[in-house]
Amino acid sequence: MLTKRIIPCLDIKNGRTVKGVNFLDLKDAGDPVELAKKYSDEGADELVFLDISATEEDRKTLIDLVRKVGETINIPFTVGGGISSVNDVEILLKNGADKVSINSSAVKNPQLINDLASAFGSQCIVVAIDAKQINGNWKVHLVGGKIATEIDLFDWAKEVENRGAGEILFTSMDNDGTKNGFANEALAKLSQTINIPIIASGGAGTIQHFTDAFLVGNADAALAASVFHFQEISIQDLKKELKNNNIQIRL
């Protein structure tokens, strides 16, 4: 049976893992290569690197880092942040990334999804969607959730699928950082709307939250950062408990 995936996410700035609330008050969370190795050894099913660098120089540091991680770990890893062209993706893949994640650039230029899917295959293209509820309707947000759009989450997810994305990484801004659980209702609706895998993101605080994301939200994978970085939940304990709850998991 295909298993549900547990995916630690590393926010990268200037070659270090950082974690803050809404990108403010960034705390250093360690060396990305060491963390990647540790998570891989502990049984993470994939890794996501999100580059939040602002400068060109930081970007070069990121490419070197992607290469080091690719050399070191033997599980798939996705790199997101700052990708807006076929060339950007080519550089990352050449340095060992397996998949890329695009977000704001896809909203600004939806054709980018088609272009990337035809150049590298759908399996390589993850579209990240940040959304929150405004008057009860889920609206897509840009730039780490700072800029609201009029785009409906479910319409956009459908369009993204039709344009050739292989997977969706859905972050609920309402849940992100709260540690109150994932946005399971929206996840379940997404799962009915589209037929590509969905990664749940935003809100992980306890092991039960992951169980709910899979059983209630019907997510294919769950992503979290701080609960792993700050050792609030160990990946091994999490996976054992999920397995005890009869969720298909790779131990």
Place this chain on the structure above:
Amino acid sequence: MKIVIINYGAGNIQSIQFALQRLGYEGILSNNITEIQSADKVIFPGVGEASSAMQKLRDSGIDKIIPNLKQPVLGICLGMQLMCNSSEEGNTKGLGIFDIDIIKFSNKVKVPQMGWNNIYNLKSSLFEGIPENEYMYLIHSFYAPKCTESIAFTSYETEYSSALQKDNFYGVQFHPEKSGKIGEQILSNFLEL
């Protein structure tokens, strides 16, 4: 040992190169026919879409030489699929090494299949020392049905071939280079054939 990874412009091959390095080998990326023919082991990767990948093989003349190679050849993912008779993806005629036609998963399941699934009914020296039901990383929308050349099965919508073998030709639908220690062991088994 000379290991050639066929480099015909079909997607990401860096991961395979890195996996070989971790195992203490060096792979040569090449689309040169003489180089491929003189290798001790040939790895035939592939990511992306079948018809355009096949076109790239034809453009470089590699399609003619692969079926005649005598050394062990390992097709990975789309590489394995292109070694079959045909693929439903882009109505593609394949290399015809494995006598099976590649078809698509239906929309009863999420497509692509993405993630870790187990392999069982293991039947080849490729799986020497590999226990039944270990998890491998898979990412694909099309699959090889069960056939006489199956050397491993996986279940997703239906039970299908997650590995094939005919003589010196091996094909795996999963990514051994991205499937943890067990995946590396399978790669290592291939290199020691």
